Amino acid sequence: MNEGILHKVREMNPLVHNMTNQVVMNFSANGLLALGASPIMANAKEDAAEVARQSDGLLLNIGTVGEEQLDAMILAGKAANEQEIPVVIDPVGVAATSYRTKLFESLLSEVQPTVIKGNAGELAHLIGRKLETKGVDFVGETDPTEVAEEVARNCGTSVLCTGKTDIVTDGNRTLKNETGTALLTQITGAGCLLGSVVTAYLSVGEDVLESAHAAAAYYGKKAEIAASQTDVRGPGTFLSHFIDQLAGEDMG
Numbered sequence: 001m002n003e004g005i006l007h008k009v010r011e012m013n014p015l016v017h018n019m020t021n022q023v024v025m026n027f028s029a030n031g032l033l034a035l036g037a038s039p040i041m042a043n044a045k046e047d048a049a050e051v052a053r054q055s056d057g058l059l060l061n062i063g064t065v066g067e068e069q070l071d072a073m074i075l076a077g078k079a080a081n082e083q084e085i086p087v088v089i090d091p092v093g094v095a096a097t098s099y100r101t102k103l104f105e106s107l108l109s110e111v112q113p114t115v116i117k118g119n120a121g122e123l124a125h126l127i128g129r130k131l132e133t134k135g136v137d138f139v140g141e142t143d144p145t146e147v148a149e150e151v152a153r154n155c156g157t158s159v160l161c162t163g164k165t166d167i168v169t170d171g172n173r174t175l176k177n178e179t180g181t182a183l184l185t186q187i188t189g190a191g192c193l194l195g196s197v198v199t200a201y202l203s204v205g206e207d208v209l210e211s212a213h214a215a216a217a218y219y220g221k222k223a224e225i226a227a228s229q230t231d232v233r234g235p236g237t238f239l240s241h242f243i244d245q246l247a248g249e250d251m252g
């Protein structure tokens with residue numbers, strides 16, 4: 001586990017601009033605060049680029065996106081690219097509808113991501129492959145390593161593919177992470193918050209693959225520790241322990 005990058009995140013307290021979905025905004029803000037980053041949610045076309053320019057990292061998550069938010073994301077993404085601020089794009093639910101597919105394509109044609117983070121079904125869809133998805137979830141068993149590597153090569157970016165095993169790749173070098181708990185699949189926003197956490201890790205400017213891997217490893221380990229607390233009775237009690245664990249230093 002790479003605790004060095006987390007140490008730097010906490011020293012820096014990076015401002016993370018989240019343009020995310022309406023389901024997870026509060027959870028993502030609380031998760032980032034617990035981690036030691038400073039969240040800001042700004043979705044208006046009028047101030048998205050200005051906020052992005054002040055920030056240390058930008059997350060673009062299409063979970064509930066419409067035309068208005070897309071335009072703002074493109075403005076913010078271009079501003080971040082110009083200033084070399086890391087950008088994470090999360091194609092939430094992209095495989096579910098043709099509208100999301102089209103919208104994601106236009107986002108990707110305008111904004112260069114540092115990392116694309118998604119589950120196996122979402123990532124497969126980006127290279128024209130169909131894996132078992134249900135709404136915003138991947139429900140299959142296929143090993144997505146090759147899918148993740150192909151997305152990275154096709155999009156010229158690094159990729160974090162989440163699941164029981166997380167895969168981090170730039171298409172040439174591939175790292176895996178086994179930490180985590182199935183309870184993360186029983187709360188909404190576990191993938192989305194990880195996108196925000198990865199953005200915070202990238203903001204300190206270390207190697208992209210190492211940073212994304214360290215973020216996934218820490219996140220999964222903290223979820224494991226939260227799940228093992230004696231008073232965890234299900235997703236609700238897990239959730240509050242998970243936020244507490246993200247805030248803690250103790251690696252158990």
Ligand SMILES: Nc1ncnc2c1ncn2[C@@H]1O[C@H](COP(=O)(O)OP(=O)(O)O)[C@@H](O)[C@H]1O
Pocket residue numbers: 118119136137138162163164165166179180181182184185189190191192194216219220
């Ligand atoms: N079966 C599992 N066992 C352990 N951890 C998991 C499992 N499935 C997903 N995770 C973890 O849950 C988090 C969210 O991943 P995932 O459920 O794939 O995202 P999404 O909600 O975007 O589909 C990641 O940290 C991942 O490692």
Ligand SMILES: Cc1ncsc1CCOP(=O)(O)O
Pocket residue numbers: 021023024063064092093136187188189190191192193
């Ligand atoms: C349920 C839902 N619907 C649109 S966005 C969203 C949140 C998905 O969050 P995650 O993919 O992190 O579980």
Ligand SMILES: [Mg+2]
Pocket residue numbers: 137184185187188189190191
């Ligand atoms: Mg989920």
